[in-house]
Amino acid sequence: MKIAILPGDGIGPEITAQAVQVLNALGESFEMEQAEVGGAGYAAHGHPLPPATLALAKSADAVLFGAVGDYKYDTLERALRPEQAILGLRKELGLFANLRPAILYPELAGASTLKPEVVSGLDILIIRELTGDIYFGKPRGVRECPDGPFKGEREGFDTMRYAESEIRRIAHVAFQAARKRDKRVTSVDKANVLETFQFWRDIVTDVHKEYADVELEHMYVDNAAMQLVRAPKKFDVIVTGNMFGDILSDCAAMLTGSIGMLPSASLDANNKGLYEPSHGSAPDIAGKGIANPLATILSAAMMLRYSLGKAEQADRIETAVKQVLAQGLRTPDIYEAGTTKVGTEEMGNAVVNALR
Ligand SMILES: NC(=O)c1ccc[n+]([C@@H]2O[C@H](COP(=O)([O-])OP(=O)(O)OC[C@H]3O[C@@H](n4cnc5c(N)ncnc54)[C@H](O)[C@@H]3O)[C@@H](O)[C@H]2O)c1
Ligand SMILES: CC(C)[C@H](C(=O)O)[C@@H](O)C(=O)O
Numbered sequence: 618m619k620i621a622i623l624p625g626d627g628i629g630p631e632i633t634a635q636a637v638q639v640l641n642a643l644g645e646s647f648e649m650e651q652a653e654v655g656g657a658g659y660a661a662h663g664h665p666l667p668p669a670t671l672a673l674a675k676s677a678d679a680v681l682f683g684a685v686g687d688y689k690y691d692t693l694e695r696a697l698r699p700e701q702a703i704l705g706l707r708k709e710l711g712l713f714a715n716l717r718p719a720i721l722y723p724e725l726a727g728a729s730t731l732k733p734e735v736v737s738g739l740d741i742l743i744i745r746e747l748t749g750d751i752y753f754g755k756p757r758g759v760r761e762c763p764d765g766p767f768k769g770e771r772e773g774f775d776t777m778r779y780a781e782s783e784i785r786r787i788a789h790v791a792f793q794a795a796r797k798r799d800k801r802v803t804s805v806d807k808a809n810v811l812e813t814f815q816f817w818r819d820i821v822t823d824v825h826k827e828y829a830d831v832e833l834e835h836m837y838v839d840n841a842a843m844q845l846v847r848a849p850k851k852f853d854v855i856v857t858g859n860m861f862g863d864i865l866s867d868c869a870a871m872l873t874g875s876i877g878m879l880p881s882a883s884l885d886a887n888n889k890g891l892y893e894p895s896h897g898s899a900p901d902i903a904g905k906g907i908a909n910p911l912a913t914i915l916s917a918a919m920m921l922r923y924s925l926g927k928a929e930q931a932d933r934i935e936t937a938v939k940q941v942l943a944q945g946l947r948t949p950d951i952y953e954a955g956t957t958k959v960g961t962e963e964m965g966n967a968v969v970n971a972l973r
């Protein structure tokens with residue numbers, strides 16, 4: 618089985634190295650091949666998603682991705698910026714279903730921003746549509762404003778859109794995931810204002826007819842953001858569009874203690890996938906050896922489960938993560954008095970030791 622390893626920028630290489638170390642400790646014979654992506658791709662090959670990196674990602678059975686982005690590239694034309702690499706991979710590989718599980722490990726109840734009783738036992742699954750919405754809609758750009766009170770001025774614009782089949786397929790993913798869980802789906806939209814999301818609501822409602830055993834509720838995104846921090850355990854599966862899912866998943870991350878705890882799987886229709894932490898390249902802490910590698914390590918576990926057919930090995934990694942947390946080891950983002958502060962590498966080593 619071939620895994621493409623794309624570390625990327627900032628803390629990407631630091632956290633990916635720990636996930637690779639953990640994969641190597643499983644005693645399986647994975648073939649791993651590494652390539653540059655993001656700012657690192659631009660620096661080495663003049664493009665954030667070099668053709669060889671894309672070819673590797675396409676040929677591999679799964680992709681393990683670190684993070685991309687560095688403020689020093691913010692002035693480049695958009696097509697050359699690091700973030701285009703992850704957007705391009707998602708689009709090129711058809712990774713339309715982004716699963717972001719927000720699970721609170723009991724040991725981290727005190728690290729959550731919410732009161733322990735509000736979050737204890739939290740286990741929600743955010744399913745974010747990943748290849749549509751305002752992220753990819755065209756036209757977009759800066760133009761002369763054609764009408765209205767600002768006519769003649771320059772205006773920036775993007776296009777929010779969803780095709781019916783895009784909504785149907787992500788709705789099926791959500792209902793099927795809910796069947797294996799608590800059988801409840803909350804579809805998050807902004808149907809009260811946006812045509813795209815009234816259409817989304819109508820289509821999700823229609824797909825729901827095939828899933829009478831699953832409960833469906835619709836919720837506006839502003840309310841969903843509030844409910845996530847008010848009573849997050851009321852959710853089971855949340856399904857939403859690309860942009861709302863981006864925002865709500867960062868919000869949900871803090872319920873689990875840190876963005877450094879939130880893994881993700883981005884899947885195509887055949888469960889081929891790219892696995893990455895939900896966070897970014899964290900330039901503010903890059904190179905300091907203090908980033909939390911657990912979201913990436915847990916993403917590797919998701920890879921074993923969803924794309925490589927190795928659920929037992931995925932369980933082993935998740936159990937090892939629970940063990941290191943029970944041992945009291947904490948990177949600074951999840952540190953509390955009475956626990957032991959460790960760096961990225963020490964945390965990775967501890968997971969490897971727990972595996973053994
Ligand atoms: N999929 C991706 O590659 C991805 C995702 C999000 C952001 N980005 C990019 O990353 C860059 C930085 O973006 P940002 O600062 O808005 O978001 P970010 O997620 O990189 O960082 C936000 C905050 O969370 C902290 N943080 C993130 N991951 C952490 C970890 N593993 N351990 C401890 N702390 C962690 C950071 O130190 C920072 O304070 C930008 O270029 C952005 O576009 C990339
Ligand atoms: C880096 C950026 C393009 C990306 C997104 O918006 O999807 C990130 O925030 C994420 O959540 O994976």
Ligand SMILES: [Mg+2]
Pocket residue numbers: 863864867895
């Ligand atoms: Mg994001």
